Amino acid sequence: QVQLAESGGGLVQAGGSLRLSCAASGRTFSSAAMAWFRQAPGKEREFVGAITGSGGITYLAYSVKGRFTISRDNAKNTVYLQMNSLKPEDTAVYYCAARYGTWKFDPEEYTDWGQGTQVTVSS
Numbered sequence: 001q002v003q004l005a006e007s008g009g010g011l012v013q014a015g016g017s018l019r020l021s022c023a024a025s026g027r028t029f030s031s032a033a034m035a036w037f038r039q040a041p042g043k044e045r046e047f048v049g050a051i052t053g054s055g056g057i058t059y060l061a062y063s064v065k066g067r068f069t070i071s072r073d074n075a076k077n078t079v080y081l082q083m084n085s086l087k088p089e090d091t092a093v094y095y096c097a098a099r100y101g102t103w104k105f106d107p108e109e110y111t112d113w114g115q116g117t118q119v120t121v122s123s
Helices: none
Strands: 002-007 010-013 018-026 033-039 046-051 058-060 068-073 078-083 092-099 117-122
Touching: 002 092, 018 033, 018 092, 018 117, 033 068, 033 078, 046 068, 046 078, 058 068, 078 092
Parallel strands: 010 117
Antiparallel strands: 002 018, 018 078, 033 046, 033 092, 046 058, 068 078, 092 117
């Protein structure tokens, strides 16, 4: 099991940027595929992006591609989500999740979750 803690959320105007961080502790971090999800009020949890354990391969959902980037620093046991050109529809609670194996789109496939960080984008 790995413990996860997100930070970096906040209130930003449309067009602005935020960088979310997810600090991990516990099992070998570099072996875990890491993903970011988000959940807006009244909506299901949505896949945002993922990165392999080595950081060599990333995948971003179509809705954020070209605006968000995902990266990780295994020496710091941290994964990042850089969010640029933010839109009001990006408003949600953002969660990081870990999975030992290949990353998946389905949140049910992830066993370890952070508590989430709120991102609010004003128009």
